[in-house]
Amino acid sequence: MLDPKLAWAPFAPTPQNPWDRAKVGHLYRRAGFGATASELDAGVKDGHAKTLDRVLNGAPESEDFTRTSDFMASERSMPPGAPQGRLSAWWLDRMLKTRHPLREKLTLFWHNHFATSNAKVQNACFMLTQYRLIQSHALGSFRELLTKMGSDPAMLVWLDTNTSTKAAPNENYAREVMELFSLGVGNYTEADIRQAARAFTGYEIKDGKGTLNRRQHDTSEKEVFGKKGKFTGEDIAKLCLDHDACARFIVRKLYRFLISEADTPDAKLIDPLAEQYRKSDFDTGKFVATMLRSNLFFASSSYRAKIKSPVEFAIGTVRALEGVAGTLPLAEALEGLGQVLFAPPSVKGWDGGEAWLNAQTLLGRNNLALAITSTEDARFGSRCDPGQLAAKHDIATDAKLVDFLLGLFLQGDAPQGARTKLLDYLKTAKGVKYPAYWSDDDVANHRKRAVTHLVLTLPEYQLN
Amino acid sequence: MTTRRDFLRDSSLLGFGATVPAFLGRTAYSAPLAAKPGARDTVLVVVQLTGGNDGLNTVVPFTNADYYKLRPTIAVAKDQVKKLTDDVGLHPAMGALAKLYTDDSAVCVVQGVGYPNPSQSHFRSMDVWHAASTAETLTAGWLGTALKKQPVPGFHLASGNETSPLALAGAPVRVPSITSLDDFKLKMVSVTGADAAAQKNVITSSAPSTSETPALLDFVARTQMNTYASSEKLASIGKNYTPKVPYPTSALANKLKLAAQLIDAGIGTRLFYVSIDGFDTHAGQGGATGAHANLLTQVSEAISAFYRDMVGRGHGKRLCVMTFSEFGRRAYENGSKGTDHGASAPMFLVGGNVKSGVVGDHPSLKGLKEGNLVHGTDFRQVYAAVLDRWLDVDSKPIVGDGFKAVEVFAK
Structure with missing residues (x-):
């Protein structure tokens, strides 16, 4: 059994376990989309400390890249009805050219976490608004991200929050925010979902933004996770974040994304990291850095322990x-x-x-x-x-x-x-x-x- | 048309040589041929309705006043229902299936199917159905486990975005997923046959696994080997398939048409798995017409065309199509004119040897549990029937004890 403390301590090369080309390739694959020959050469030459800093911090995007990418995502070039292929192509272009691959990589992680599909949303502008929300918090605060996701226009359409009424609440978002976005199955009851669904009533989209219409919102008291209050959607996000299971749920998912799909980590390994994540108030960037710098990340058990997407x-x-x-x-x-x-x-x-x-x-x-x-x-x-x-x-x-x-x-x-x-x-x-x-x-x-x-x-x- | 002789010639193991592992030789290539005397040659086609099909609007209790009270805007009117019995009938979008029921006696409707303490999570409940178990960790599927006992060739006929279902996990050889015969080819840029052969030799001859091979790498190597073998095998199948009856234009119909082609090619394939997504009708699902109706039309018309095509080619008695969904939906509608996640729902079995009729009672609308329909038949009782009577695999080790098979097949 792996000692958790040792596992998450920063990796330092030794003569027996040196910094080499394989480790550089590993880092570039997991923290980005793979390395070029010159990146591999530079990574070996510059050594592990400098290379890790470079990958974790990324570099500012060039002005040209930012301008072109933003223009391509403007409503003029990407109207609501733009075809799916153009949306995907736009993001692939960013992945190919970005100078901060880690941020795009984590954006992809959160896109898969808050998995929203334009097949139902049918609005490229909403999808890009959600992309911007995710990208700006990809290495930032999960608290902010989860809270704001509740009124994100694409999400409001995707999980039907925008049609849920006070008289007959729709349970779709209330269920998934617990099951898939913050806690995982087994950490809430069906009653929690039905109560939380009432908190997510009255949300609508106005001028491309999600807002709470107090007149359509169920303002009466709800009981969720044994706590009572006149909760809104934002309150439910807070209750989820305060829930014991939340940090652990996200940490397990990031473990699978960054470290290994080949094993299911022991609670002893996950808990210290979950504690750190919770204590940092869900600072994802800090947390990702701990993972990517760790002994475990560079251990042979993590090496090629994932199937490429x-x-x-x-x-x-x-x-x-x-x-x-x-x-x-x-x-x-x-x-x-x-x-x-x-x-x-x-x-x-x-x-x-x-x-x-x-x-x-x-x-x-x-x-x-x-x-x-x-x-x-x-x-x-x-x-x-x-x-x-x-x-x-x-x-x-x-x-x-x-x-x-x-x-x-x-x-x-x-x-x-x-x-x-x-x-x-x-x-x-x-x-x-x-x-x-x-x-x-x-x-x-x-x-x-x-x-x-x-x-x-x-x-x-x-x-x- | 491809004859059996063509197939045997083309599917020879040349090109794979000694690299084809023994397990593959035993299974995918040595399937009992349909014409072999004494061989059981039944075919099972599982149709998954992904998202939670609204069973209450599929098999409608049109004499029940509570039904109309629970669903003020989405109920199906009595005079529009395709009657099955004096009390229940199919949604009007399922005319083709109703016709198979009344005219051809080829449809068995099992009402109120579910399991105890049903999960209302799509993913957990789907896993339960796939694994035929409510254990906490589920890693093997009911069909995958059956394939261990009865290693018949099968295919998952997939859409682009679809992964191999848990139901097929645990099979001794991975059941290949394919989306179309055209794309199911290994391509190479080569100027001559010798160049092509040399490239192919590198691609298809991966190093044999040893006990030291990491599990994921072994998984990739096995998938590769299985894929190249299947691709070779399917290359021989005729490009032009002319169905005996026209199929509607839908993704599901295309998948079933491909299944028909593979069944008729006589290569011994006996298991197919297909899905149709979109049944998660939380909002605006419609009543006699609308989103849910459109889905039911696709299911009904695709299955009907498939069955009639197979009858036309003499495979009607060999065929059993079985539908299921991870759960039904809430008895009462929500404010979005849709329905939230619920529990029990009907299953359909279609084929020349099913016991046509309605099995089990319609779930009571008086005895709802937290707004959900309570099941009368456990889905594992249906699986037990399919395993024991159709695939000839002992169901007990797969579904567990205490699940008495329901009568869904003709004697």
Whole structure:
């Protein structure tokens, strides 16, 4: 059994357990969307303290990025009826270009936590308003986030709060705020839900903002978790935050997101962190830093102990190739892999873990990797060129190419057999009879693209 | 059309060589063929109505005054109901299913199905139905466990956003999820057959797992192997399937049409799992028409077309379609002209060998428990019937003791 104190203490490299390329890759995958070759090199060179600071603090976004992204999200370019694909593509673009990947990563975590889908909301402006709420608190206060979520326009539509009446309250939000957003099943009663539903009456959307209409609100006394009062929705959020189960519930979810899907942590491991989170009044940034700096985060039990989400798979691949990808086709491809941003399958969000992979989505991943690396796919091919990448990094021989690719995408975590097979392929592909009109460069590029695709189909690459 | 011989030729293990593990060889590839004498070749198609189907507006107690009192704006009027008995009838959107009931005697309606102390959480209750258990931690599904005893090939016919259901977890070989035959292919950029073969060899020959292999990596490797084998297998199935009857245009109908194609291809597939989402009708669900009615139309018309297509191809007696939802909805409507989470609801079984009729009583509207309908039949009694009588798997180790199978199949 792991000593909780030691587990959460900051990691410090030792000669037996040094700071290396694998740890840099691990940090960039979990705290962001994966590393480029130069980020991996810099991470090793700069050492663990500097690299952790860099990843945790991020850098300010460039003016150009902020202006363009904001403009694309303005009502003029993204009206309420904008198609789903444009919404997802907008966020994918941010993930690809941001200088603070950790913040976008945690925004994705909270999007999955407060899983709201435009399939029902049908209003891109509301979805973006919710994105801004989440993004501004992603590494901030969960108290604020949970409280404000109760009157967020997209959420009001998504869980029907905006049609709930004093005479006949709708229980949808009251249930999910306890079951999925703060406490988890087993920490409240059906009576708590019915009482809390009365507190969430009278909320409506005016001029794109959620407000409480006192005349439609049930102002009488309610009893929730054994406490009585004339509660409003905000009061219910407070009661949930004060509930014993709240911090633990969120900490467990973040553990699964940042550390491991492969095990269910013991209460002894979770409790000290939950206590810290509660005492900090739900300061998520501080809490995430503790997790990402910890011994446990860098322990072998956490290493590749997650399945990549489709977004991690796609963004990580494009980033590592130092390429450009049209995020509209990328968003479309991600649908086949089971992850549409701003449209999770249900209020529980994406299940994650092993649920990401099935026969269809696995083929989808292989085929997306192919599309990104091949010239034959008009959507991505010419702009994510492994040949150019290899040239940029002075890769001259087949053996160097294989080692470079395995180092870039897997930090060498592939069995020796895989390396041999990739080299064998490159050898075979030299002997193949190519069309007469192919130049030597065409052949060389084809081999580079093909072998890159093969690396991306290795089972290890599915792990985060 | 694909003949069985085509299939046997095309599904040979060439290309997978020695890497196909023994468990796969025993199951996906060695399924009893439909024509093999003595082989039981029943097919089960589970249709999941996700979100909590409003059972009270599905099988309507149209002579009950309380029903109309509880639902002032969303009740279905007596003269619109498709009568099943003197007291209950189907929602008017389910005309196609009603016709299968009256004209073809191919529908069994089990009323008031649920379980004790029902959870009103979508996710917990769905897990209970999938695992056929109310234990706190649920990791294996009722069908996955059945596949251990009776390892027949199956498919989860999925939508893009849908993950493999818990019901299928625990199977010795992962039941593949597929969305369409067209997309179910491993693609490669290759200029020649030799190049393609060389690439394919790298992709499909992952290193064998050892006891040292971490569980997640082993999971990925097994999923890959199973996927490449299935993809190879399905590549042989004819691209053009012409149904015997027209199917409506809906996602559910497309999935069932794909099931029909796979059943008719004669590759021994006997289990299908499909879902249709949207039944969480908290607001504006409508009555005889509207959102809920549209969902019921899709279910009724898709299942009806599927059944008639299968009858047309001689598979009618082999087929059993079973519907379920994680719970029914509150007996009384809420202020949003919808219904909140409730408890018991009806299940449908459709097929050439089901005992057509209405089983069990309609739940009492006088004896509500906290506004919810109390179940008369435990869902595990229906599962027991399906397992024992349809899949030929002993139900006791799966659903537990004390669940007497209900009579849903013809003698």
